Amino acid sequence: MKSPQVLCEGRYEIRKVFADSGGMGVIYDAVDTLCANNRVLIKTTRYDSGSNAKHFQYTKEEAEKFVKQTRSILEWEKKIIVRFRNEGLNNIPSPNHFFYDRSLTLEESYGRKDNPFQLSESLLASEPFLVLELIDGKILSEEMRSETFRKRLETNLLVLARELLTIFVRLHKPFSVGSQAACFVYQDLKPANILASAGDYFTLIDFGAVTMRLGEKTTEPTAGCITAGYAAPEAQSGRECYIDPRFDLYSLGVTLWEAVTLIDPQSLGEFPEFSLAQMEGKGVSPAFIQLVGKALQRDPNRRFSSAAQMRRVVMENLRDVLS
Secondary structure, three states: OOOOOEEOOOOEEEEEEEEOOOOOEEEEEEEEOOOOOEEEEEEEEOOOOOOOOHHHOOOHHHHHHHHHHHHHHHHHHHHHHHHHHHOOOOOOOOEEEEEEEOOOOOOOEEOOOOOOEEOOHHHHOOEEEEEEEOOOOEEHHHHOOOHHHHHOHHHHHHHHHHHHHHHHHHHOOOEEEOOEEEEEEOOOOOHHHEEEEOOOEEEEOOOOOOEEEEOOEEOOOOOOOOOOOOOOHHHOOOOHHHOOOHHHHHHHHHHHHHHHHOOOHHHHOOOOOOOHHHHOOOOOOHHHHHHHHHHOOOOHHHOOOOHHHHHHHHHHHHHHHHO
8 A cells, every 4th residue: 555645744644636726736635643633735836747848848947947936936825825814814724834845746857858957856855835724625616517506506606706705805905015006916716716615605725826916017926827718808918917906806707607607718718708698598697697797898997896896796686696
């Protein structure tokens, strides 16, 4: 029998992959052996490894630079989660621990046959790991297809929208950095980043792509971390760093559209047009379709002006559905 992978000098035992959206992070289901074998989630960086990964094909210097840049995103994510948990924001994971250990996703050897190289031992042994509380539930991309979820489809999706918009109200709240206006943008909303739990409870589990908008542009290390199909059209033509909070409202509209139609937006192209007619006859009301349609306006000025405004409309629709 294969021994379980262990981390942090044997404290954590990896049981299985919990979520892997194919981006720059992977989350493992694990147990904390120093804490009564309590189950936890452990997130670490995910690399496009293998012989065809472009960042690992050429030189050791290029590969190590890419590794360090990718790791900085997880370190940034830890700061974001800690900040907003300390501010009392619910529906996001609680950080339990942060440590460095040997990478689970890097290989030792890379390069082409004519130019092989090995990553340094110090780099291989200094991967960041973020330990999060375990939240029971299923990834929305799976749960939204279940018979139970679809029996109360509109109610479930309105509750989902309410909870996500509550998070966005806090993320989008303006503040100042020196003399410049700033706010945070989630930037990568999609069903793979949402956990659906019993009792209509939804948690946003991936903050790896959250970016800070400072002045007119978003900032490193996460500027431009968007997903094709879910990204608003104003990010086209190399303008990813010029998005504002209305980008998140569009991505929420895409997520709701997908949950109703069960059509993967990524199969439709990078910045597709969405047909509201495909939502008809799928268990949601005309008012819900109208709500989604406004969020999906390609001109940001025709969307909801803020997460707070969209949340008010969601709450009105939810009252109507439950009355």
